[in-house]
Amino acid sequence: MSILLTRVDYVNVGVTSRGTTCVFASETKQSQKFAVADHDGVLHIFCFKKGELQVLFKSLPGPKINRIVMGGMTSMPKDKIFLAHGNTVVGYTKKGKLFLKFETGLIDSITALYVLGSDLAACARDLYHRYRECKDADSYLIGEKLYDVVLVPIGNTAVLAVLACGDCAIRVLRGTKNPSILRLASIPTILSLYREGDKESHDRILMGTIDGKVGLLMLDNEKNIRISWVLTKMNSEITALDSYEIQDSLDLIIGRQDGSIEVYTLPSDEDILPLLRFRYNAGESISSVIGGIISSDDCPELLVTTYSGKVFGLTSKSSGFLELNQGKLGINKLKFEIQQLQEELKKEYMGSLHSEDTLSPLILSVNHRLILNKEDASYTLLVELDRSIDNILIQSDTPIELLDVEGNNAVMSLSTCNHDDGNFLLATYRCQDNTNRLEIKLRSIEGQPGTLQVYVTSQIQPKCCRKLLIPICALSLHTRLFIEDNESISGPFNELRLIGGFTLAEMHAWLAFALFDVPERPLIEEGSEAIMIYTSTLIGTILKCKYKKGTASFFSENISTIIILRDILTKKATQRKIKLEVFCDIADDSITKVLELILPKLTTLNELVEKINILDTLDTWEMKNNPADMCTEYQNLIKNESDLRQQMTKSCDALQRLHAIITDLYVDWERAKGSRRISSKQASEKLHSAIESMDMALLLQAFIGKDMSAASVSVPVLL
Incomplete structure (x- = not known):
């Protein structure tokens, strides 16, 4: 059943990070206090009295606040605020009284925080650390970026830490023992304990991922964690999660990077998926969204904070009641906003008076992220300001293709470039x-x-400007795989071996220039050897990296991947004046494997082009008016024309890209075999007829010089 929620704007604060809004627990259905922290280092505590928003407490500006959470005594309502800036945790009461300032001793800034009774969990980069009564309890170095953490009590004293890790995994850790690991299809970015009212579950955890999936995790015991259900309808990153009864039933509340806010009804049966009942878009990314009773007693609503610092409610209060109270509330609200604007104007004026160079550009606060889209092997660059964007200028020193984005209303202009420069x-x-x-x-x-x-x-x-530098890796369209059993990866593989005076950390740093999403630290296996596995989002070939001090081995069916990696690593070694011995073992059968992956995609795309050509011809001859007179094949084409044209729009350049992959494969094959170097133009001319025929025998004959279509192919196991 759908619900109607109405937006009511409350206040503006500074730029906010994710998870920097909290609502105080309340045992009665009365308006709840809430707190918001921003990048100016200011903690705001608000409440509603007689229908008017009031500021109960406002701290002095300070370091950027990365996270705030609620805490308190176990089995009691959470009534204390804990905020993190840098590596420091600060505690405030609901009246704004400072009661704790704790230097954690962590080297990096705290990005995830959770408080359970006297236990405090903090994550900084790839390190998890737990403190009990501000004393070290346990820690664990994951080696992957940590996005979020929650603590779950076990018995009277023990706790479990549930960690959202950058290697597409949920880890459940008790003390310093080896964690149990749940592998996911994408990176989990947020965790939230399932709650009913103010009671938080000890065995159910809501999870959101970087590609927009939402799931419910079930913690059966200390070792076993599983997924109950997963929502996969949207693809924008999850930035906020909560569960709260807004109307008639317990609801799942979701906030996303693209500004979407969604409400789903949560079923009592864990085998049934939640049903959508409300959707709203705020126009900018959501920092926090929490269910509660905020502006009116006994009237549930969603409290929302956006990246730029807008704080508003989505209330279930009837619109007529809102209009009745709009007069007085509106006047008080306008007075408050005028006061805020006057203070901001004064700050800007004083800042300009003390500026040594009035023409020097101010630094903008920019929220940006580069996301790999596995479906079409492309990237999405998200750029967000706390104010209106005027222009975005992009310059690249490597070939980049800009693609259309649905809903993007910006006007793009391309300028002539000199490639020689x-x-x-x-x-x-x-x-x-x-x-x-x-x-x-x-x-x-x-x-x-x-x-x-x-x-x-x-x-x-207009004077404000911000410059961002975003690296484009050599093998940027490869994404990391996480496979526990290496025997599931089979060849045939080409192998690149490097021997020299490099360290393990040095090789790991070099690979960060070549591959996307390289972890913070090497993933070291037994024998001090690090292992990483990547797959090509374009064609699905595998790249396995095994390296330690002085030696490194790389395996892939795709000889182009091996050659690219060889060129990058030898260049880095030369820059560091490190001598390398380079060995390259070529497997003839690897060509067959790569072509077997490419040809089905090529066939599918050719069939799609043929169908579009038929539809265009029918348009030209005006034959679509009487589809009943046509054959069944043409009738089906006309019936599915919309879907076919949509597929064609998404795959408009895919054929050319696949042709280019085969051409590059031939060029690199010749290089790897020690033959003469040939240009892409020469390779394209030689392979043209074989590619157009899409015949495996002809392609293999062009590559290897003989027909291998009937030859037996040995498939060695990669250990």
């Missing part, structure tokens, strides 16, 4: 008014690394 792309996006978030979709070319320079300017203050 190392300038391959110069594009400007001019944004419409009140646009503070923009998605840019792009695609790079494997084997051509470089740097993307992004310049962002603001509409409100």
